[in-house]
Amino acid sequence: MAQNADTTELDERWRDGAELRWLYLDMNSYFASCAQQDEPAIRGKPVIVVPVMSDYTCAIAASYQAKALGVKTGTQVKEAREKIPGLIVREARPDRYVELHNKILEQIDHVIPVEKVCSIDEVVCRLMGPQCLEAPARALGHRIQRRILENVGECLTSSIGIAPSRLLAKTAADMKKPLGLTVLRQDQLPGALLDLDIDEFAGIGRSMKMRLNKVGVETVRELWDMSPSRMRQVWRGIMGENFWYALHGTDPPEIETHRASITHGHVLAQELRPVEHARGVARRLTAKCGSRLRRMGYKCGGLHIYLRGADGEKLEAATRFAVTSDSFRMLQACDELWAQCARKLKGPRVKQIVVTCLHLLEAGMKPDLFGWTPEGEEDGRHMNLLSALDGINQRFGKDKVTIGPPTKMHGFVGAKIAFNRIPEQPEFWE
Ligand SMILES: [Mg+2]
Incomplete structure (x- = not known):
C-alpha cells in the first residue's frame, strides 16, 4: 500500500496538465541529408x-x-x-544509412532510452518522471538534436514531436521541419491539431480519408468530435476506437510493437490433398492473412509458403514486394510461390500448407528503404473492394464472399487455439 501511495505522489508531482509521455524523432530528408x-x-x-x-x-x-x-x-x-x-x-x-542510423541511436541513447525504432529515420522514446513536464521534455529534445548534429554529422537535422500519445507525438514531429520541436499538451488539445488536414495523421491514408469524407468528416474539428463507436464503425474495426483514444491523448490499450509476422496454416483433409485442390487452400489462407492484416492495421512486404507433401517432403519459397495489404497482390505472390513449390513435389498430393506474411509494417507508417519501391502505392479500387468484402464477411459470417471460387474447406481455417497465441475473436469470421 505504501508503494501505491508513493507512486501516486510521484505521478502528481510530474503533472502540469501537459501529460507528455512520448518523444518522437524523425530525421529530416534523411537519405538526402546523408548524401550532403x-x-x-x-x-x-x-x-x-x-x-x-x-x-x-x-x-x-x-x-x-x-x-x-x-x-x-x-x-x-x-x-x-x-x-x-x-x-x-x-x-x-543503404549500408551507409544503416551505419549512420546506428550512430544516431547511440547518441539518443546517451540522453534517453529508445523504446522502438519505427523505421530507418524514425524512433520513439518513452518519457518518464520529470521528463513528462513541458520544460524538461523540451530541453531533452534539444539535447538530442544537438548531440546528433555535433557527434554524427552537421547535416543530420531532425524534427521532434512530444505529446501524450504516440500518434500525437508522431504527428507533432511532422508539424515543423527542418529542425523543429513541437509540443502538444493534453490541456491544449485539440488546439494546434485543428490547423492540420485529416490525412496528416498516421493511420489516415487515402482510402480512409475517402471513407471519412463520405460520412461528412472533412476537418480535424469534425474528426475530433466523432465518438469512439462512430470511429469504430467507419474504420470497420477496433482500429477506429484505438485511433480515437490516440487522437485524444491516450495510447490504445495494446500497441503491438514487435509483431514480426502473421501466419495461417492448415493440415489438409484427404479430399483436399490433390495439388489442384491444395492450391485453392493456399489461396484461401493467403486471403485470410490479407484480411487479418487489414483488420490489425498492418501491411506486409513479402510472403512465405511452406508445403509438406504427402510423401513427407518439405518445400518452401518466399518473395518480397512493395508493402501492401491488398489481397489481390498477395494472391499473385501466392500463385508464383505455389508454382515454384509444386514443381518440386514428389507426388501429386499435399498434406500441409503454411502461409506467412513477412516484413510487417503498421499501415500508418511510411515504408522506408527496407520495404520501399517506387510502385508501392496501393490500387484504390482493390482496397475499396477488399474493405467491402471484409465488411460483408464480418457481418454475415466468414466465406460469404471470397475472391475466386470458394474452396471446400471444412470448419474454420487456421484460427486454432495454440499454446503460444490466443486467437483474437474476429479471426473466427475471417
Ligand atoms: Mg524523415
Whole structure:
C-alpha cells in the first residue's frame, strides 16, 4: 500500500496538465541529408536520392533545397530534372544509412532510452518522471538534436514531436521541419491539431480519408468530435476506437510493437490433398492473412509458403514486394510461390500448407528503404473492394464472399487455439 501511495505522489508531482509521455524523432530528408553529409560540395544544393540511376525511377528523398523548388519524395527523376536544371542526383547507399542510423541511436541513447525504432529515420522514446513536464521534455529534445548534429554529422537535422500519445507525438514531429520541436499538451488539445488536414495523421491514408469524407468528416474539428463507436464503425474495426483514444491523448490499450509476422496454416483433409485442390487452400489462407492484416492495421512486404507433401517432403519459397495489404497482390505472390513449390513435389498430393506474411509494417507508417519501391502505392479500387468484402464477411459470417471460387474447406481455417497465441475473436469470421 505504501508503494501505491508513493507512486501516486510521484505521478502528481510530474503533472502540469501537459501529460507528455512520448518523444518522437524523425530525421529530416534523411537519405538526402546523408548524401550532403558525406559530400560537402553538394551541401546547400538541390539533391535527390534514387534507388537506381535511371530517369524513369522516382526520388526516395529530396533535400530541402530541392523541396523548395517543388521536387519531393516520389517525384520522377525526369520530371525533377525538368523542374530543377542542374539538379544533383545520387544513388542510394543503404549500408551507409544503416551505419549512420546506428550512430544516431547511440547518441539518443546517451540522453534517453529508445523504446522502438519505427523505421530507418524514425524512433520513439518513452518519457518518464520529470521528463513528462513541458520544460524538461523540451530541453531533452534539444539535447538530442544537438548531440546528433555535433557527434554524427552537421547535416543530420531532425524534427521532434512530444505529446501524450504516440500518434500525437508522431504527428507533432511532422508539424515543423527542418529542425523543429513541437509540443502538444493534453490541456491544449485539440488546439494546434485543428490547423492540420485529416490525412496528416498516421493511420489516415487515402482510402480512409475517402471513407471519412463520405460520412461528412472533412476537418480535424469534425474528426475530433466523432465518438469512439462512430470511429469504430467507419474504420470497420477496433482500429477506429484505438485511433480515437490516440487522437485524444491516450495510447490504445495494446500497441503491438514487435509483431514480426502473421501466419495461417492448415493440415489438409484427404479430399483436399490433390495439388489442384491444395492450391485453392493456399489461396484461401493467403486471403485470410490479407484480411487479418487489414483488420490489425498492418501491411506486409513479402510472403512465405511452406508445403509438406504427402510423401513427407518439405518445400518452401518466399518473395518480397512493395508493402501492401491488398489481397489481390498477395494472391499473385501466392500463385508464383505455389508454382515454384509444386514443381518440386514428389507426388501429386499435399498434406500441409503454411502461409506467412513477412516484413510487417503498421499501415500508418511510411515504408522506408527496407520495404520501399517506387510502385508501392496501393490500387484504390482493390482496397475499396477488399474493405467491402471484409465488411460483408464480418457481418454475415466468414466465406460469404471470397475472391475466386470458394474452396471446400471444412470448419474454420487456421484460427486454432495454440499454446503460444490466443486467437483474437474476429479471426473466427475471417
Ligand atoms: Mg524523415
